[in-house]
Amino acid sequence: MRTNHRLxxxxxxALxxxxxxxxxxxxTYTDDLTCYLGWLKDQExxxxxxxxxxxRDYIANLDRRGYAGSTIARRLTVV
Known part of the structure; x- marks a missing residue:
């Protein structure tokens, strides 16, 4: 999963x-990416x-965890 972090x-x-x-x-994007990469790692x-x-699974996971719609939308931008 090192490739994920490098990318x-x-x-x-670049940003x-x-x-x-x-x-x-x-x-903010670093936090969002950390969350996403952690989820990817958990999913292997x-x-x-x-x-x-x-x-869609990632979005559903964020929703189940109680994130606000605006946070989910922002986190989706890093995907």
């Missing part, structure tokens, strides 16, 4: 350097194995 870090670096995202934005999935059904 996530590359994406965050910061190429798009000039603010530090707060990067911090790599990023290259994610399907639409798995994304």
């Amino acid at each position: 996530a870090q590359l994406w965050l670096d 910061a350097t190429e798009l000039g995202a603010a530090a707060g934005t990067i911090a 999935l790599g990023l290259d194995e994610v399907t639409l059904d798995r994304v």
Whole structure:
């Protein structure tokens, strides 16, 4: 699952350097990615194995855990 974390870090670096995202934005996306990567690890999935059904499973998991709709929508952006 190291590849997942490497790819996530590359994406965050691109947001910061190429798009000039603010530090707060990067911090929020980092938290959202950490949540998603943790879920992927629990599911024993790599990023290259994610399907639409798995994304739906992730959303359902967030909903069951009581996250607000706005938080779920934001977390979905990192997917």
